Amino acid sequence: DTGVSQNPRHKITKRGQNVTFRCDPISEHNRLYWYRQTLGQGPEFLTYFQNEAQLEKSRLLSDRFSAERPKGSFSTLEIQRTEQGDSAMYLCASSAGVGVRADTQYFGPGTRLTVL
């Protein structure tokens, strides 16, 4: 399977714990995105990488959230001191980077986070 993969698919944690999610993009895609989706809403943009550089960050990305893409391949999203409001589906997407209008983002299956 050469699509975007995310691990774990589900994560249940207690409030105050730290969690880390991993995203493996489609190989040779130089752009990688993180989104968050809560029930009844469309995905909301969190952050975007071009290779290893983090170029855009949403105001939704509080200081408890950090994302990395150290070698320009896989990416991790860490949430520190989780809160119940962090419960959501965290989606990763990647794209080949062919300009904005024609650039297609391919989404992974997501990681469902539940904070108790």
Added chain:
Amino acid sequence: TQLLEQSPQFLSIQEGENLTVYCNSSSVFSSLQWYRQEPGEGPVLLVTVVTGGEVKKLKRLTFQFGDARKDSSLHITAAQPGDTGLYLCAAYSGAGSYQLTFGKGTKLSVIP
């Protein structure tokens, strides 16, 4: 932040019926995308519309981009249970931005 409003929010129809869902905004977009999302999965791109007035067909799905590039519609002919899912429209947030803004979606249920 550009707002994309989708309607209706929920739609439940019988197999074989036709339906149209809408995506509206007060902003002008250089392009607009439609995605379909199934429960527990990520969105899958159906189509990108770029030119005002453009009509694209994907089997029984017809997508139209408004002349002013502020709105779009998705029409499904003879809906089937396999069409069930969440239909999302999305657009890039501004010049040079790679941030996709999504609508809240239309949740479609097609009853056999």
